[in-house]
Amino acid sequence: MQNFGSNNDLDEKGHVMTDQPKIKVKFEPKPKPSTCPICTVEYYQQFFDIEQRDVYMRIRCSLLSWKPEFYQCVGKNPDLWGPLWISTTIIFILFAGGNLSRFLLEEDKRHFKYEYNYMYVAVLIVYAMAFIIPIILGVIMKYILKSELGVFEIVCMYGYSLSVYMFVLVLCIIPYNEAQWFFLMCGLANSTIFLLVNLWDFMKKNKQTTLIAVPIISFNLALILCFKFYFFRLIYAVDD
């Protein structure tokens, strides 16, 4: 038993001996907790912890959209590599393919005017569809509808649902109206079925959660209408 400070004995020099324990102080500079953990680069490193084989499996899951296997593919490891580079590839295909499609249809090839606005509009639409809309939906689902899915899992799912458009939009370069509509409809069906099938467990809980299908379907529909009427519009007359 230790007595702290109650020992009043005197030592040789007449000083009061206090029985204070020697406290060993180890000074370790604590890492400053950053005010915004989501703003640091280190936070995002966990979303790039995948290999090329994983990405291949996830894209394959999204193309075979009727099988609800995406969560088995992803596990506890949603990634952001897929959404980022799939959407960037789609932007390139829209920019290059949209103008190529118009070029193929143009009668007077020497007076073809390249439209650079396609790039800016493509960046706006595709990054909104791949990031902003799933973040909003994810936040609504997690905090209002109390889903177990995190926001980044929804972003990952949306990003991979766009992977079918990489192939569809290349086929849409063929300058035939019916062919373009057919391919875009296939893409819409595949993408929407993928999202609905994988969210089915969440949606069948109650009526409120089933309503989440409405914004999903309407945003996908709006996306392919943008594709058709802005990037792949077929103008048979030369417009000045």
Next chain:
Amino acid sequence: MEFEVQENQANNSIQGVINLQPQVNPVQAQHQEIPIKQTDLQVSSTLEESVAVTLLRDLRQIGVKLRCVLVPTMSTNNARELRNWDLWGPLVFCLMLALTLSMSGNNDDGPGIFATIFVLIWVGSFVVTLNAQLLGGKVSFFQSVCVLGYCVFPINLGALFTLFFSFFYLKMFLVIGCFLWSTYSAVGFMKLLIPEQKRILALYPVILFYLFLSWFALIV
């Protein structure tokens, strides 16, 4: 510190002056050799040299690094040279490409194309490097931006050649060749720094980056 003391024997007091400044023995100072550092000489000489000499030296360094990057032989000299990154080279090539492409298009689109290419190169290099770092690659940020910028040089050459030729298939052939050259150089540098299972994930953005730039060089 030195003090002179005078003994005043008259009233048995000591008075003196304390000199606080160090006095160097004049005999010693003549023989003392103050070692002059090499860098001091260099600093004073670069300040005194003419502008042309400075520019030529910088251009020579850019040329040396360009040769290291574009003739992809992995010798230790190359690796050491690349570790001294600089951003002058990428800036020069970026401006050259943006100017070439904005001049060869229509006059209306010129400023738009210049801005697009400039932003594309810098933001693209930044994003591609960040991607490689997030995938766990041991790549230094500015070194990677430097190499990606230097590898834009073949596309620069391609854009300059397409100014002079109007035959489309020849242009396409040239631009494809330059794209393959750029990509091969950049990939050769980056693939050593990424683990095997994630290599394609880090290299695909590099390919996409040069594809974007080559496409611009072709269509304008």
